[in-house]
Amino acid sequence: AQRVTQPEKLLSVFKGAPVELKCNYSYSGSPELFWYVQYSRQRLQLLLRHISRESIKGFTADLNKGETSFHLKKPFAQEEDSAMYYCALLYGGATNKLIFGTGTLLAVQP
């Protein structure tokens, strides 16, 4: 069955330190993965998707099919990166249906 696992509920780092938010997935088909972010008092919004191979706000994520992972990385954390991050897997076939992980709260300390 399809599943998304984010093993860390909380990740606390200092400003300027590297960040890696872990995401592992289980899916029998060809996976399409996303990172969504929710800043304090804001709506859940798309951060990036693996098919775009883009860098948003300095974040990147590479799909590793061998390790079934899609970790989110940033070389130098900023305080404004503090937020809840959700990894999500597209599992609806032709429909736009997502399964989300439980989320990781990133806290960047000054």
Place this chain on the structure above:
Amino acid sequence: GAGVSQTPSNKVTEKGKYVELRCDPISGHTALYWYRQSLGQGPEFLIYFQGTGAADDSGLPNDRFFAVRPEGSVSTLKIQRTERGDSAVYLCASSRTGGAGEKLFFGSGTQLSVL
């Protein structure tokens, strides 16, 4: 224009009551989704509309949950005989066409509390 709008932002009800939650998607978006987020969990898919029809309702937990979108715009999620376990944030999202992998635009959610 405005983003996805959900009303009410908070709803407190008693066990056994009926509630309706409303979602107004971004104008022109044909696809509309309902998700439910329980405390400490990620959003969980409930139902997806393409236009007026429910294209996929596989996430609705039981027959107490029902949703409509009669004119292909505003949607209402209806919960009958509410239970304490229904307490959660109900999120609505829309996307332009519903194509696989398309960006979802989320509303602020309705916090439902069943006492």
